[in-house]
Amino acid sequence: MVLCRAPLSLFIAPPADNSRRSSMRGRMVCLSDGSFEESQSPKKSQLVVSITGATGFIGRRLVQKLIADDHIVRILTRSRRNARVVFPDQRFPEIVIAEEEEWSKCIEGSNAVVNLAGMPISTRWSSEVKKEIKQSRIKVTSKVVDLINKLNSSARPSVLISATAIGYYGTSETQVFDETSPSGNDYLAEVCREWETIALEVDKDVRLLLLRIGVVLGRDGGALAKMIPLFKTFAGGPLGSGKQWFSWIHLDDLVNLIYEALRNPSYKGIVNGTAPYPVRLSEMCDQLGQVMGRPSWLPVPDFVLKAVLGEGATIVLEGQKVLPVKAKELGFTYKYPFIKDALRDIISSGST
Helix, strand or coil, X not given: CCCCCCCCCCCCCCXXXXXXXXXXXXXXXXXXXXXXXXXXXXXXXXXXXXXXXXXCXXXXXXXXXXXXXXXXXXXXXXXXXXXXXXXXCCCCCCCEEECHXXXXXXXCCCCEEEECCCCCCCCCCCHHHHHHHHHHHHHHHHHHHHHHHHCCHHHCXXXXXXXXXXXHHCCCCCCEECCCCCCCCCHHHHHHHHHHHHHCCCCCCCEEEEEEECEEEECCEHHHHHHHHHHHCCXXXXXXXXXXXXXXXXXXXXXXXXXXXXXXXXXXXXXXXXXXCCEEHHHHHHHHHHHHCCCCCCCECHHHHHHHHHHHHHHHHCCCEECCHHHHHCCCCCCCCCHHHHHHHHHHHCCC
């Protein structure tokens, strides 16, 4: 289970010749050295969106949706070469990919910035790993906020959507959390508090949405991608007691929530990125087994997870029941509000 699906930037080099290649369907020209210049203003209905974490599990799908709807995407990455592996120039010639020294130019004139960056946490935690988990989120968020604040108001994005996580609330088998609930007192809650504190430093003229993301379900990333192979080999089952709450969301619903927040000024403050009906982990595993035609009979004991993940096992062995009260108040419509429908779609269609 992942605090936030962090980007793992992957990529190929830009063309070696000195010619200019068209990018963003003629609205921006990207030069062979990676720099770029505006050639035409976007259409009134188009958004210009700069994204960190674009090569990650959530970011990839968000980029695809924005491009499909003819919006302009600027990817903020540490490595253009790695990003081009995920978004090859032949398939995505309209995307501008910018390394850190170019981020300011990308953010300038963007309508919005979506900040999804951060190191994955589904690994064994050492003191160094824990430090990197926190710093990977804080450093990128701080850089993005600083670049936005340095811009003149006329060139500044109107909205910043900054990912955080339901780890903010801590864990409980009995409590119910919503956007008004206080923060927990464990390590992940600490990470989320510091992460959000940095985002809150953005200029008050910029609409800020802090999106506390739950466990994102998709075939090619996140927790489910690690569980599907186990069920295929008849080795699937609940992790730990199975009584812990599992606050989840289908990848498509999360991307649609971000997409709606980009365009709707009512989306601001804290919004939980979870489905309206969380389940116990044992129920989730039972439903996954039914959808796949496999039994959910082989629970993974606590001591095995602790041996593999150390302190990081707490994100699996403990959970929280988180409700998306704000999203429902805003009228957001979930395509997959129920776990069985979400799993059926993912397994049957092979959706990512």
